[in-house]
Amino acid sequence: MGAKRNGASIRRRILARRLRELREGARLTLDEAAPALDTSASRLSRIENGQQKADVHLVKSMLDLYDAGDQWAEMLELAREAAKPGWYRAYGLGDNSYVGYETEATQVQEYAAGFVPGLLQVADYSRALYDASPLPRSAEERERDLAVRRIRQERLGSDVDPLEFVAILSENALRNPVGGRAVQQVQLDHLLKASELPRVSFQVLPDGRGAHPSLESGFFVLSFGDLGEPDMAYVEHALGAAHLWKEPEVTLARLKFDRLRTLALAPGESRDLIRRVAGEL
Template structure:
């Protein structure tokens, strides 16, 4: 699958293998039904090679899978038949690296996202000015046109929160995220106002870990857990580093990060008290 990270290719293969087992077919029998060589089925299932949405559909027909949600999800994960991105982010191929496009594709396909941020406001909750300041600081010396394009991408990503079936986002933020004056006081005031407004959305929950909570699991680095409709077998943890993103797919990793996130939510303020703290910090940021 040329348009997705290796983790998606492996996840897709694992899910197809599980469905084949459930159907009672061997890989040889599945290949014979489709007129393929058995090695093609094996390469797809191990993630060694990609698979087009059309071939995913043929496999699901062979396995008598008629769940429309599952069929749609697996076809989307497969990508387009010619191996190229077809999402809006395809227009920015010359601006954003493949790993960032992979991340955006996962975000667009996910049903829920659970994120921890210890330094900056999550991208889905950033204002344009805040996004510009963060990007400019992270990529020192970036040309203006490139900076403009990256900010456009950041804001376009936020469409997942405004569509008919929006992403359900739960964000746990360290209090330091709100205290750091990214872009200066004016930019930060507008960003805090925006966070308060985002708490009004029923599919967005923001919880703050106050300084008074002391140390806590997750303090050493941010992460995102993407979960997908129909099957948890496709869930993935993404760790962001300066030059690349790292994808964790093992069941043990998913359980560990899921448990850590639940623990952090328990240490954090409730959504209501978090909103009060955001409002209080906003008042302190008066000119």
């Protein structure tokens, strides 16, 4: 089910890191390399930080200047992949959006503090959340966002482009009738069905656990498999979101997630709780 969709966000970071390593291996500073490449040191710095695209012609010049040797073919292929627009661009999302990074991830861990994770939401539940947002959304924009969510969810059952999803959600998220009780019932039924997917695992953090490591907000930890990029943490909060790449920050996110898993119900107990909540409706 589903075809692999392109994403440029992580490819651009990989290309940036590899180009920086080649320049440093050639013992050239930014100020020394830039004139030889007919560009500025500031532009070169942005490319090496993954903040700006590098066209293939410039990459060829860099490989020549840095004497890349047998890395030419691999680096050019990487440059072409990084230059392709991600599928999400057609839906108004940029390469630095969360979706841009999730597209390249092989595993997502998420703690959802107050609502069902987006990868497990039914459409009417998502619509209700969009309607509650203070940000104005046209009907067309809302349907666009729903389409993006559907595409993301396809990976949970895909053999071509699989995504492993490990989630922890609060009991409050189960009991909160987002969209009304009829939608809540459909959403709970969907959670039970999703729990049968081989790449989906979730646990419920029951009410009454007291203080725990992430009372303030939900968060994500994304892993990128054999792409060679380090894990990324992503935090959503009431006023925005933040991408976190520094190892101490990502390590803290992993530790918090592991701690929450020990406090949450086991997967089987979590399904039993969902059934009980559904039976109370």
